[in-house]
Each structure stands twice: as structure tokens, then as C-alpha cells.
Amino acid sequence: MTRVLILGCTGSIGVQALDVIDACDDLELAGLACGTRSAEMRAEAVRRGVRHTCAADGGGSVPHTPDLATLIDETAPDVVLNAIVGSAGLRPTVAALERGVRVALANKETLVAGGEVVSRVRARTGAGLVPVDSEHSALFQLLEGRDAATVRRIVLTASGGPFRGRDRASLSGVGPADALRHPTWDMGAKITIDSATLMNKGLEVIEAHHLFGAAYDDIEVVVHPQSTVHGLVRLVDGSVLAHMGPPDMRVPIGYALRHPAPPPPRDPVELVGMGLTFEAPDTAAFRCLDLAVAAGRAGGLAPAVLNAANEVAVARFLAGDIGFLDIADVVERALEDVPDGPGDELEAVMAADAAGRERAAAPAGGVRA
Ligand code: MG
Helix, strand or coil: CEEEEEECCCCHHHHHHHHHHHHCCCEEEEEEEECCCHHHHHHHHHHHCCCCEEECCCCCCECCHHHHHHHHHHHCCCEEEECCCCHHHHHHHHHHHHCCCEEEECCHHHHHHHHHHHHHHHHHHCCCEEECCHHHHHHHHHHCCCCHHHEEEEEEEECCCCCCCCCCHHHCCCCHHHHCCCCCCCCCHHHHHHHHHCHHHHHHHHHHHHHHCCCHHHEEEEECCCCCEEEEEEECCCCEEEEECCCCCHHHHHHHHHCCCCCCCCCCCCCCCCCCCCECCCCCCCCHHHHHHHHHHHCCCHHHHHHHHHHHHHHHHHCCCCCCCHHHHHHHHHCCCCCCCCCCCHHHHHHHHHHHHHHHHCCCCCCCC
8 A cells, every 4th residue: 555645735736646546546636735726625524434634724623734743754655656746845845855755756946946855865865756647647657767868858848828829929919818718738727837838748857857867858848749658768769658648637646656567547538539749939920948957057046946946937927017028027136136056955956946036026127136
């Protein structure tokens, strides 16, 4: 029996993880944590007889999210599924890994902001980390057990989001409702906007760099609108391995929770009559992809600033405060002032995160010094 603690249980991934646990006899729910929807979480906890809960708004059995470490101690899970949105997920990831508890990571911001922190803790405790992000789950499965000398490059696929094919000029007037209409994936608001700007793929490049130890030159992005091929691995002999599956997050969730056991069988992908296409991303219309990769290459605290600024910019876009194209501008401006120092110390990363948030919250032209 694998006991699972779910952080972010009321979000899209959290709810689908509960589905996966219901469907698998060898998975058991150990505890629940959420951000603000604590009434929903409490109802779920009562229904499932779960005693240990934690909510950021104080509505759980453990009072506040800084005490997620306490929740981990109380529940003693085999695996923590981290489905928190944003860099708020970094501390609990580190708390679990420090205790030697395996993490199923659906919080990509953890690795974007604190990839080096995570590597250092894992090197010390040996705790496992399995990605839940669909592309990384695919690459993880393709690379597992493979001799690294046979691998030339890894390729992340992107759906292209709702605005694929549109030029920059046509994007100036799009609003939150347009951007939230994702063609293939049903996800939470933050990641859906990130998907529309291609920032999501930029964050995923940084995530892949840390997860697989791949150099940025060895990570490629292709747009694949059908969202059927989730990852590709180019081998040195010229062949390419592909991982295919339905666009359903329960597949990577199930894999991450049960790893190293095989995932439960799923409906096969409908391949007959399906045209699979691949095209280069339009980085002129969607500037966030290049901004993210540049921050990843710069290293240090730049990815933490990028991620924090993006979180604020997306919130401002959703609130109607800035336009769609302004998201990249806000992030770019925040990156003009990155604190010096290495990126492998948790408190320095959180301070850079706070600085990035402050710059991104400032009105254009009036960035506070
Ligand atoms: Mg993804």
C-alpha cells in the first residue's frame, strides 16, 4: 500500500489525483492540504475519513501552510503529491525531500525557482522525485534505464495553446476569456494562461534541465497541436523515440504515484485517422518562451525572478490590469534587475522571488528602485 499526501487537493491536478487513488487499490490517501478552498477540502476529508488536513486560510487540522512540514510529519506518507500552484510549492517540496519522502511533482515552479536547491537536498537524502508534468513524465519514462551515451537531445512538445498561428499584432486585444479556452488540455487558470503565452513551455525547459541534467542546447521545443505525443528523445544513431498518450493528466499522475510499479491500463490512443503534425514555435509572437530559456541559461537567481514576475503578470492579466502582450514585457522588465548570487540556497531563492514579485507589480515606467 502506498500512502499519498496531496498538497493542492482542490485544484485541477489534486481532484484528478483523488480520482486516481479511488481507481487504484494499492493507493491510500494519507492527508490533504489546500490554499483557500478549505470548506471543499474539509468536505472531502470527512467523506474519506481523512484526519490530517492543512489550509493556507487556517481551515485545516494543522493551522497554516508554513506548517506543511508538520502535516508531512503527522501523516508520514510514502509519497507527497505536490500540486500547489506557483513558487509557494518550493518549501513543501524541500520539506518532503529533506525527510527522505518521495515527491510526485506537479508544481513545476519548484524546479524553475529552486532546481539547484532541490538537487542539493536530494543529493543529501536520496529522496525520489518523479515528475507529474505530462511532457516530463513522458521523457522520464523514455529515458529510464537508458544509457545516457545513446541520447543526443530531448524534445518537449507544446500544444501551441489557443492562439497558435496568430501573429503578434492580432494578440494585443485578447482577454482572459479567450486565453482560458485551451484546445486540448483542461487545466487550472494559471497554467492555461502560461500555455497561451508559451511561458509554460519555457518553464518546462528549465524543469527538464534540472530533472534530466540536460544542457539547454540539448533541449528542443516543437509545437504539436494534437497533444498526443508528449515527449521525444533523439538518439545518437538518428532515430527518435516518442511517448504517446491521451491528453489526460490522470495518466502521468498514476505513473508518478505508483512508480516504480507500472501504471494501470488506460484506453488506447485513437491513432487511426489521426494526423500528427510538428512545427516550430513562433517566438516572435510568443516572447515568453525565449525569455524563460534565457533566464535558465543565465542561471543563479534569474529563473526565480522570471517565475515570480510571471506569476504576478498572469494574475494581473486575469484581473484585467494588463494586456496579453504585456505579460512578456512585465517579465522582461523584472529580469533587468536580478539579485547576484547562486541559486542553490532556499532563502536566497525566496528573497529573489519576493523581489521579482515587487518589480512585476509596479506599473509600467514606474518600477520602484
Ligand atoms: Mg506540461
